[in-house]
Amino acid sequence: MILRSLECRFLTIALCDAAEPWQLGSQDAATPMMQGIIDLHHDIFFFLILILVFVSRMLVRALWHFNEQTNPIPQRIVHGTTIEIIRTIFPSVILLFIAIPSFALLYSMDGVLVDPAITIKAIGHQWYRTYEYSDYNSSDEQSLTFDSYTIPEDDPELGQSRLLEVDNRVVVPAKTHLRMIVTPADVPHSWAVPSSGVKCDAVPGRSNLTSISVQREGVYYGQCSEIRGTNHAFTPIVVEAVTLKDYADWVSNQLILQTN
Amino acid sequence: MAAEGKVPTLAEEYSLPPKEVPVEKPAEEKSTTSTVAEVVPQKDTETSPADETAAPVEEKSETPEVKEPEAEEAIPSTEESDEAPEETEEKPEIVIETAPADFRFPTTNQTRHCFTRYVEYHRCVAAKGDDAPECEKFAKYYRSLCPSEWVERWNEQRENGTFPGPL
Numbered sequence: 001m002i003l004r005s006l007e008c009r010f011l012t013i014a015l016c017d018a019a020e021p022w023q024l025g026s027q028d029a030a031t032p033m034m035q036g037i038i039d040l041h042h043d044i045f046f047f048l049i050l051i052l053v054f055v056s057r058m059l060v061r062a063l064w065h066f067n068e069q070t071n072p073i074p075q076r077i078v079h080g081t082t083i084e085i086i087r088t089i090f091p092s093v094i095l096l097f098i099a100i101p102s103f104a105l106l107y108s109m110d111g112v113l114v115d116p117a118i119t120i121k122a123i124g125h126q127w128y129r130t131y132e133y134s135d136y137n138s139s140d141e142q143s144l145t146f147d148s149y150t151i152p153e154d155d156p157e158l159g160q161s162r163l164l165e166v167d168n169r170v171v172v173p174a175k176t177h178l179r180m181i182v183t184p185a186d187v188p189h190s191w192a193v194p195s196s197g198v199k200c201d202a203v204p205g206r207s208n209l210t211s212i213s214v215q216r217e218g219v220y221y222g223q224c225s226e227i228r229g230t231n232h233a234f235t236p237i238v239v240e241a242v243t244l245k246d247y248a249d250w251v252s253n254q255l256i257l258q259t260n
Numbered sequence: 261m262a263a264e265g266k267v268p269t270l271a272e273e274y275s276l277p278p279k280e281v282p283v284e285k286p287a288e289e290k291s292t293t294s295t296v297a298e299v300v301p302q303k304d305t306e307t308s309p310a311d312e313t314a315a316p317v318e319e320k321s322e323t324p325e326v327k328e329p330e331a332e333e334a335i336p337s338t339e340e341s342d343e344a345p346e347e348t349e350e351k352p353e354i355v356i357e358t359a360p361a362d363f364r365f366p367t368t369n370q371t372r373h374c375f376t377r378y379v380e381y382h383r384c385v386a387a388k389g390d391d392a393p394e395c396e397k398f399a400k401y402y403r404s405l406c407p408s409e410w411v412e413r414w415n416e417q418r419e420n421g422t423f424p425g426p427l
Contacts, residue, residue, distance in 0.1 A: 115360045116358055117356050117357070117358060118356060119358040121407055123407055123409070132407065132408060135355075135356075135357060135400070135403075136354060140403065140408070140412070140415060143403075143408055179358065181370060181407070183407050185409060205371070206369060207369075207371050207374055207405070207406075208369060208370065209367075209369075210368070244356070248354040248356070251354050252353075
């Protein structure tokens with residue numbers, strides 16, 4: 001029994017794709033983009049710790065030695081060319097080391113010029129989301145469109161996360177280049193899925209693009225990231241990544257449902 | 261090229277020369293030809309509407325209508341039809357294919373991309389007639405890129421004659 005519980009605690013292979021209580025740090029990466037973001041965070045944290053230790057040491061040492069009994073005459077250095085050069089050059093080198101991976105990630109993230117396989121439109125409404133899969137349309141009217149409402153607070157089934165679950169999930173194929181077109185129909189919205197490393201603002205009258213390529217099958221949860229009214233907190237995003245074959249099945253079933 | 265004798269437009273300068281053999285790389289071929297063929301008339305028709313007819317004609321000659329997607333993505337769609345035998349008779353075939361990335365719109369803001377594709381389709385139809393097969397791809401592109409609400413509004417505006425684009 002104890003062994004079983006320990007096994008659950010430490011040998012779990014389920015990855016974290018939703019926010020959890022008292023969470024520190026990121027959710028597990030589902031896209032190369034998110035992996036890059038996590039790695040950059042760790043890279044920067046190295047410099048952060050370095051600076052923290054160095055500055056604290058100087059501060060504590062100065063406070064420690066500024067003491068009337070042990071050091072009645074304080075140091076009176078007001079000028080020093082060498083130390084001024086060092087303390088100018090050294091931080092800029094650190095900034096350079098942060099900037100290089102940061103820009104590399106930034107520019108690799110808007111890989112807009114990759115040919116996507118699927119376009120999905122996420123349209124924000126007050127207060128739900130509409131998803132359009134229009135690659136399979138043959139006319140302007142007919143379209144694979146569905147609304148995605150949150151499951152109300154008093155209604156979730158066992159195993160569903162509170163205020164994170166929706167009635168219709170966005171189904172996407174894994175390991176495929178996706179083009180997400182994000183736009184609202186009324187007020188500014190945002191489409192954010194932390195595991196995918198995506199946060200795309202939706203601005204009225206404008207359609208924004210973000211491209212993702214989910215690397216593993218799973219269910220990914222996100223929440224709106226643009227404060228926009230009373231039900232801001234009640235419009236989660238659920239992305240369900242499946243195999244390409246299952247995706248094709250799902251699409252054809254949906255098309256049959258919508259035409260009938 | 262439609263603008264043979266003139267100074268090449270920015271679009272022409274940056275586009276790849278249209279390939280005559282579309283067999284090896286259908287996706288690449290499709291995106292280049294569509295951009296080359298369509299950017300040119302878009303600029304020219306403001307001055308001379310005669311070019312409008314010329315451009316889609318030569319586009320037909322260099323675009324042999326590549327409809328099949330990349331090879332590995334075609335497999336599941338074909339498999340899928342015989343997987344579920346109880347509803348095969350009405351199951352539509354799913355082709356995993358969408359509007360290609362366009363070098364004219366390399367930014368996050370894709371509003372103009374959608375609008376341009378919509379205008380391109382309707383200009384193509386105006387030049388070639390309602391059921392010209394080569395216009396169909398532009399229709400697919402704008403349907404993929406534009407929110408349906410926008411398309412509805414633009415269709416309405418076209419009927420009323422208040423559409424703001426160069427049709």
